[in-house]
Amino acid sequence: MTPTVMIVDDALFMRKIMRGILEENGYQVVAEAASGIETMRRLHDHAPDIIILDIILPDANGLDLLKSIFSVSPLSKVAICSSIGQEPIIQKALDLGAKAFILKPFTPEKVVTTLASLEG
Amino acid sequence: MNMSQYRDLFVSESRSHLEAFNGLIVRFEKNNTPNIVHELFRHAHSLKGMAATMQFDRIAELAHKLEDLLSKVRDGEISPTQSLIDILLAGSDLLDSMITVIETGKDDPLPGANDLISQITGFCSDSHAVPEPEKDVAPSEPPLRQYQSRQSDSFKTVRVKTETLDRMVNITGELITTHHHLSDQLRALPGTGMNEPLALLSSQLRELRDEVFLARMLPFSVVAERLPRLVRDLSRNLEKEVTLSINGGEIELDRGILEGITEPLMHILRNAVDHGMEPPHIRMAAGKARSGLITLTLARDKDHVTIVVSDDGRGMDPALLVAKAVDKGLINAGQAAVMSPREAFMLICNPGFSTAETVSDISGRGVGMDAVKNAVRSLGGSLSIESGIGRGSSFHMKLPLTVSIIQALLVECGALTIAFSVNAVDRTLELTHNDIFEEDGQQYCTLDGNTLPLGNLHHILGQPLPASVRNHIPVIVCRIFGRAVGLIADSIMGQREIFVKPLGKPLSHLKHTTGGAIMGNGSIVFIMDVNTFTALP
Numbered sequence: 001m002t003p004t005v006m007i008v009d010d011a012l013f014m015r016k017i018m019r020g021i022l023e024e025n026g027y028q029v030v031a032e033a034a035s036g037i038e039t040m041r042r043l044h045d046h047a048p049d050i051i052i053l054d055i056i057l058p059d060a061n062g063l064d065l066l067k068s069i070f071s072v073s074p075l076s077k078v079a080i081c082s083s084i085g086q087e088p089i090i091q092k093a094l095d096l097g098a099k100a101f102i103l104k105p106f107t108p109e110k111v112v113t114t115l116a117s118l119e120g
Numbered sequence: 121m122n123m124s125q126y127r128d129l130f131v132s133e134s135r136s137h138l139e140a141f142n143g144l145i146v147r148f149e150k151n152n153t154p155n156i157v158h159e160l161f162r163h164a165h166s167l168k169g170m171a172a173t174m175q176f177d178r179i180a181e182l183a184h185k186l187e188d189l190l191s192k193v194r195d196g197e198i199s200p201t202q203s204l205i206d207i208l209l210a211g212s213d214l215l216d217s218m219i220t221v222i223e224t225g226k227d228d229p230l231p232g233a234n235d236l237i238s239q240i241t242g243f244c245s246d247s248h249a250v251p252e253p254e255k256d257v258a259p260s261e262p263p264l265r266q267y268q269s270r271q272s273d274s275f276k277t278v279r280v281k282t283e284t285l286d287r288m289v290n291i292t293g294e295l296i297t298t299h300h301h302l303s304d305q306l307r308a309l310p311g312t313g314m315n316e317p318l319a320l321l322s323s324q325l326r327e328l329r330d331e332v333f334l335a336r337m338l339p340f341s342v343v344a345e346r347l348p349r350l351v352r353d354l355s356r357n358l359e360k361e362v363t364l365s366i367n368g369g370e371i372e373l374d375r376g377i378l379e380g381i382t383e384p385l386m387h388i389l390r391n392a393v394d395h396g397m398e399p400p401h402i403r404m405a406a407g408k409a410r411s412g413l414i415t416l417t418l419a420r421d422k423d424h425v426t427i428v429v430s431d432d433g434r435g436m437d438p439a440l441l442v443a444k445a446v447d448k449g450l451i452n453a454g455q456a457a458v459m460s461p462r463e464a465f466m467l468i469c470n471p472g473f474s475t476a477e478t479v480s481d482i483s484g485r486g487v488g489m490d491a492v493k494n495a496v497r498s499l500g501g502s503l504s505i506e507s508g509i510g511r512g513s514s515f516h517m518k519l520p521l522t523v524s525i526i527q528a529l530l531v532e533c534g535a536l537t538i539a540f541s542v543n544a545v546d547r548t549l550e551l552t553h554n555d556i557f558e559e560d561g562q563q564y565c566t567l568d569g570n571t572l573p574l575g576n577l578h579h580i581l582g583q584p585l586p587a588s589v590r591n592h593i594p595v596i597v598c599r600i601f602g603r604a605v606g607l608i609a610d611s612i613m614g615q616r617e618i619f620v621k622p623l624g625k626p627l628s629h630l631k632h633t634t635g636g637a638i639m640g641n642g643s644i645v646f647i648m649d650v651n652t653f654t655a656l657p
Contacts, residue, residue, distance in 0.1 A: 013134075013170050016129055024121075045327075056165055058162065104173065105169065105173040108121045
């Protein structure tokens with residue numbers, strides 16, 4: 001079955017690029033969100049297999065959002081996607097339940113290999 | 121991957137970030153708050169990520185330098201000076217020029233770019249050494265803003281009248297009602313094969329609703345911008361020293377809610393400065409800081425927002441409030457004897473109840489707390505008050521994120537179908553007769569080890585009691601002024617999304633209702649306002 005994905009990033013531009021990469025590689029993007037509020041609202045309607053989550057959002061910190069995300073959609077796998085790539089941040093994300101970290105700027109290959117590692 | 125297809129989007133979105141960035145710098149110049157710095161940082165950060173993805177390295181580098189600079193401001197390593205404002209504005213202008221180069225495709229080396237990047241780097245590494253210009257020295261020319269033609273951009277966003285947005289919500293609400301109607305009709309006809317298209321329609325309607333609501337959302341900061349000035353001017357007039365701190369200004373609310381909450385918030389702030397806050401000499405005599413602090417905090421929880429206004433002023437004495445209410449004939453001695461502090465604080469929301477020793481020009485007598493309570497309630501929200509003598513007071517408002525379309529619990533009581541906003545309901549219970557006990561004519565049950573007072577919706581709504589003894593008694597647990605109360609109904613029909621319409625006269629005079637909604641079968645349900653159930657135990 002085609003894995004479903006939700007993209008969370010406050011920049012429409014980043015969401016469109018990510019959507020382009022994902023759709024070219026056989027993923028189904030079921031939702032996009034630009035803020036923490038929107039993420040939680042969309043999450044109630046879709047339970048995506050994968051969530052690609054930015055850290056700096058207008059109303060929330062992506063890492064702080066993880067707990068709420070898992071409480072609504074416990075089976076979703078989260079890949080953090082951010083240009084903040086310091087080791088402690090990555091470790092914190094993994095400790096909070098994220099499964100992968102995609103550093104911005106990303107290449108399509110990086111996105112695809114990261115998401116492939118989440119499957120199975 | 122062909123990135124050129126994203127160039128136009130990059131240009132238009134970068135421009136939006138820059139416009140916001142410029143607006144924030146102007147605000148920052150007047151009022152240096154952590155929120156503004158954080159927002160400035162976020163825009164620079166987004167721009168950096170976008171430019172790096174497009175491999176526009178110089179834009180990414182400049183945005184990165186600005187981001188660094190702002191993180192140092194945020195961490196208190198760089199103080200907000202005029203030089204900082206100038207360099208942020210120059211950085212923004214240069215980014216704008218760089219984006220124009222991308223947009224027009226013209227090769228422009230932008231000779232000042234390297235100088236500015238080094239200047240920002242220098243500012244970051246040695247900020248405190250950057251001197252403020254001497255007052256007697258003529259200020260240097262501000263960098264010339266380059267006004268570029270943005271014709272290609274001007275078609276990407278449109279201004280929409282708020283009435284148009286209101287109509288869109290209205291139509292979406294009607295569509296949801298029609299959908300319920302259709303579903304109800306088709307459910308009665310099995311084997312129509314309509315389940316799948318109906319489910320699809322339902323999900324498309326949800327998406328439409330979300331998009332329409334998103335278009336109406338505005339950050340609280342739109343309202344918040346004017347509040348610090350209000351507090352400053354009031355406190356000066358009253359020779360008090362008060363600071364207002366606002367947290368959560370970025371949280372978005374429906375414009376209808378924002379519009380409706382502005383005046384009540386200003387009332388509460390006026391009261392806090394006028395009545396709550398002590399003059400500096402009294403504060404100091406009480407061992408407090410000379411300057412008072414009012415905090416306004418927004419937080420989002422599920423599909424509602426809480427707004428809390430707290431002050432560290434003199435607070436209120438519940439015993440005094442109760443005595444005054446008895447004196448004014450608002451309550452009798454029996455009611456006064458059993459009144460909790462929380463209920464006592466709510467007495468100030470009675471029309472004409474004044475806590476001030478003298479009538480003041482600023483807040484007047486009665487101070488309009490009744491108007492505040494009514495305004496919050498008409499938005500589908502609730503108000504509660506906490507206070508401690510000498511410690512200050514806090515006003516808690518719980519508001520829905522959006523108006524008009526709400527998740528409601530439908531309940532039957534006698535001949536009526538009524539709805540409770542799910543925000544107002546803690547949980548539902550099903551009791552047997554054995555679970556209910558009575559003391560002094562009041563019914564109770566036990567819930568999680570506590571005693572829960574029960575009220576009967578039949579009595580409240582003037583409906584006849586069920587004729588036969590029931591095996592299972594449905595109960596809706598609500599919070600009425602912060603206290604859990606169980607409401608006995610005939611049956612609980614389940615949860616449904618409903619489109620709330622204001623009731624026209626004469627129905628608007630009905631007690632206990634905040635609005636009505638039309639069901640799929642054309643019947644009307646009334647939406648209950650639990651905070652009017654004051655006759656309850």
